[in-house]
Amino acid sequence: MLDHTDMLILDELSKNSRLTMKELGEKVHLTGPAVSTRVAKLEDSGVIEGYTVKVNQVKLGCPIHAFITIFTQSTYHQPYLAFIKTEEQHIIHNYKISGEGCYLLECRFPSNEVLNHFLTALNEHANYKLSIVIDK
Amino acid sequence: MLDHTDMLILDELSKNSRLTMKELGEKVHLTGPAVSTRVAKLEDSGVIEGYTVKVNQVKLGCPIHAFITIFTQSTYHQPYLAFIKTEEQHIIHNYKISGEGCYLLECRFPSNEVLNHFLTALNEHANYKLSIVIDK
DNA sequence: TTGTTTGACTTTATTAATGAAAGGAGTTTG
């Protein structure tokens, strides 16, 4: 199981996953090799699923961040699921949910024009409610 | 501005941000020092905001993933905002939104008991609609 | 108590990566 030091390691890596093992070791009061074997165990056990980068999407030309609650028109979800597979460049997550709607779709768009086009196409497979993120 | 190589770099780092500059260089057909200066520029310009780790929350004992649409009872949001500041351990994001509700709250909980307790406390400051994530 | 095993760590030494400096090729600018 995970002890306090493992939690500290996860905490430091979530703040900066490019720390060297030496730097990480200093932060959690271990040597490089010791912290390195702990990190390897966290990876092997699946607690650490991977390492990624936080990218500023606005600077990349994708300022519109939307959540779309999906109501599929029939009990047959396949047309909707096939549709979003064709729109992967806009989709961050497609959560299957219980509660209001069948899915909650998190997306990014470069402009209202592109969003509008997306919604028109989406509407052939599902009804929706749109929420635009104003601030995080 | 960003060219094709920069996009490749962001793509590779989002798949694995712990690549060495040498490995990253091989993937985008550059030498270590060349890719290193490009990454430094992406950091300085704010395109890269940071590096983080993907943690399996289920293995960490937090299997319940919820989206909560918030309807504050008055136009005065402060009591709600103050409340969620006291519940930071459960909150992943608090998005201010346009559309249905005032905020969309993304949270994690270890159990239904804890979620229930959270909702009861939340209800003193706001109404809500709850969606539980079943699958990603 | 004594000896053995186990697990987690440190130390050491080798291998590999980083980062700074120098230099070259291609492009832009006066």
Add this chain to the structure above:
DNA sequence: CAAACTCCTTTCATTAATAAAGTCAAACAA
């Protein structure tokens, strides 16, 4: 054309990662 600039490669000194060996303390059995 020449100067300046950008972006890259090469080289080398410094620093980190990794594998192997050794240390230490806790748990357990005789």
